[in-house]
Amino acid sequence: xxxxxxxxxxxxxxxxxxxxxxxxxxxxxxxxxxxxxxxxxxxxxxxxxxxxxxxxxxxxxxxxxxxxxxxxxxxxxxxxxxxxxxxxxxxxxxxxxxxxxxxxxxxxxxxxxxxxxxxxxxxxxxxxxx
Numbered sequence: 001x002x003x004x005x006x007x008x009x010x011x012x013x014x015x016x017x018x019x020x021x022x023x024x025x026x027x028x029x030x031x032x033x034x035x036x037x038x039x040x041x042x043x044x045x046x047x048x049x050x051x052x053x054x055x056x057x058x059x060x061x062x063x064x065x066x067x068x069x070x071x072x073x074x075x076x077x078x079x080x081x082x083x084x085x086x087x088x089x090x091x092x093x094x095x096x097x098x099x100x101x102x103x104x105x106x107x108x109x110x111x112x113x114x115x116x117x118x119x120x121x122x123x124x125x126x127x128x129x130x
Contacts, residue, residue: 005033006040019065048104055112060129063119073120081117086110 005024012031017023045051089095089109095102119129 004040004042006036018069019061048108051105051108052111055108056115059112059115059119063116063123063129066116067120067123071120072124073117078114078117078121082110082112082114085113 008024012028013024013026015022016025045054086106086109090102090106095106098105122129
């Protein structure tokens with residue numbers, strides 16, 4: 001289970017970070033989040049197609065941000081980063097414990113890396129990725 005910040009008093013925090021990985025920071029550094037009892041069931045995607053569609057949208061945002069910060073891509077990154085991402089998530093982060101769903105999610109995570117580095121490559125070669 002992920003720990004997510006869900007309830008914030010208006011005006012007490014603001015968004016920072018690099019799109020699409022923005023983070024919420026408190027204006028007063030002494031403010032600390034507390035945990036609520038119970039679990040929140042959150043289903044981000046209604047189908048594999050929905051997950052892949054969202055991944056495509058987010059990788060476009062991430063590629064533009066990375067390219068804007070000077071990141072570059074090449075064939076080596078396009079081939080190796082998806083493999084490393086899949087192996088990291090499936091083995092090291094133990095995605096295999098989630099059975100078929102873990103396999104699907106980790107495969108889509110690998111696809112995400114493939115798309116991001118391919119889109120960066122397209123941007124550096126003067127192509128549009130919208």
